Amino acid sequence: MSIKFLAEDDRPREKFLLKGKGSLSDSELLAIIMGSGSRDETAVELARKILASVNNNWHQLSLLSVKDLTKFKGVGEVKAISIATALEIGRRRSSQEIPEKPMISNSNGAYQIFKNHLADLRTEEFWAIFLNQSNRVIHISQLTQGGISQSIVDIRILFKTALDHFATGVIVAHNHPSGNLKPSKEDINITQKIKEAGNTLTIQLLDHLIITQNSYFSFSDEGLL
The missing domain is CATH 1.10.150 (DNA polymerase; domain 1)
Incomplete structure (x- = not known):
């Protein structure tokens, strides 16, 4: 009208x-x-x-x-x-002062945020941190909850959320309740799919972390991105 x-x-x-x-x-x-x-x-x-x-x-x-x-x-x-x-x-x-958004400059910075959400869980969850061009956090979101052994993320939801918040970068993470930090074949495959989808949308996948109770595995640090 x-x-x-x-x-x-x-x-x-x-x-x-x-x-x-x-x-x-x-x-x-x-x-x-x-x-x-x-x-x-x-x-x-x-x-x-x-x-x-x-x-x-x-x-x-x-x-x-x-x-x-x-x-x-x-x-x-x-x-x-x-x-x-x-x-x-x-x-x-x-x-009031505008609160400054935290900046993530390395995998440990992302881990410090993710561990509060993922470290002590008994089932898998998939989370994402969305960042601006300065690598400052603009949004944090839980994307899926799964079972004991896996949590599948819908890539469409991931990037819709990124677009909704005008993000230029994304860091994803999921936990392994078993305590095993080694990425599975499924972990590697989904990381590659997220990276490819991000390249199409000009939204860079900066890292994928696997979180356990006491430690983490970084795809970026291990040269897997």
């Missing part, structure tokens, strides 16, 4: 879904926070009026109290609290 055929109060939300949050004007963002307008004005029109009263400055708007906001026709206590809450969230966000 085209945006122009929608009621104006619905357009900011539809525009958000169709074009993304960056496409919205300040008044459209505020309209979404309020949810609706008044009997005489749409949410967007009411938002424009409110923003105009503070010279379209979010910092100035954040100084208005709930009582100040309810002076606008169509803004009750609930809408005023919603506006004040959204601005307070923004204030707290801006005051």
Whole structure:
């Protein structure tokens, strides 16, 4: 459905879904926070009026109290609290430091992450770490749970997850509850398939680890990638 055929109060939300949050004007963002307008004005029109009263400055708007906001026709206590809450969230966000994503530079770095998930399990599981171009972790995911002897990973799910998080590299791992670090024929085959699929998508398989309770085996360290 085209945006122009929608009621104006619905357009900011539809525009958000169709074009993304960056496409919205300040008044459209505020309209979404309020949810609706008044009997005489749409949410967007009411938002424009409110923003105009503070010279379209979010910092100035954040100084208005709930009582100040309810002076606008169509803004009750609930809408005023919603506006004040959204601005307070923004204030707290801006005051916080962005947490730095851990960087993985070698197999041991990956092992330190994977061992917390895999080392003590009695059945096999398959996990993956997804990385950006700087080899910083952007997502960690369990992909499969198997039996005592094997856990088969769906390569399509692995790379869908990688694409969903815009990863450029991936490190996979599974555990051997038996304690045997030697890779099986199936381990070698699936590693090769993941590598080939990654080459097609320009998402590099950086390593495959086999995890036991006290140690690990790295395909990369052993020259098997």
